[in-house]
Amino acid sequence: MGLLVSLASPAMAADSDAVFGWVERATIEPWGVAVKAKLDSGALTSSLDAREIESLERDGEEWVSFRLKLEDSASGEVFSETLELPVYRDLRVRGAGGRDERPVVLMRICMGDTVYEEQFSLRDRGEMLYPLLLGRRTISHLGLLDVRDTFLQSPECDENSPLREHEPDAMGEGHEG
Numbered sequence: 001m002g003l004l005v006s007l008a009s010p011a012m013a014a015d016s017d018a019v020f021g022w023v024e025r026a027t028i029e030p031w032g033v034a035v036k037a038k039l040d041s042g043a044l045t046s047s048l049d050a051r052e053i054e055s056l057e058r059d060g061e062e063w064v065s066f067r068l069k070l071e072d073s074a075s076g077e078v079f080s081e082t083l084e085l086p087v088y089r090d091l092r093v094r095g096a097g098g099r100d101e102r103p104v105v106l107m108r109i110c111m112g113d114t115v116y117e118e119q120f121s122l123r124d125r126g127e128m129l130y131p132l133l134l135g136r137r138t139i140s141h142l143g144l145l146d147v148r149d150t151f152l153q154s155p156e157c158d159e160n161s162p163l164r165e166h167e168p169d170a171m172g173e174g175h176e177g
Helices: 136-142
Strands: 004-006 019-021 023-029 033-039 046-049 051-058 061-071 078-086 089-095 098-111 114-123 132-134 144-146
Touching (some): 019 023, 033 061, 046 061, 051 078, 078 098, 132 136
Parallel strands (some): 033 132
Antiparallel strands (some): 004 144, 023 098, 046 132, 051 061, 061 078, 089 098, 098 114
């Protein structure tokens, strides 16, 4: 077996001893769109491929409108849906290309047999191999990460699957990158 890395501290311990590879299948809920997800321990916040991202204001609150355009990896069909969600927070990223600010929203994914409500920064990942990147915040809720293997779990969620709702964490909400 490969090298197992637990990214959960005792205070943030995962609910299961499930082992996930560095690439896994996930579904975007509630639509059940199958995508390949890269589990990236170098990133703190998860990221989702989003297009046509626009800021909105509703009742004095910051919202964001965006379009998901994802190829379902199981069927090959293109899923396209425009969503409007409240902005959970803004993420400032520093990298080789300079500084960038991205909206972060709460969305749900199925990994294994559990639905997770997680933070996702929205950005155009069209040039990336994986439309979904799962960072340490999300990985810490899943279980163990085997960095030498892929596709160890299959998303098998339905209306009776357990839901792990988002809980603010101790990983910090500052600069990333």
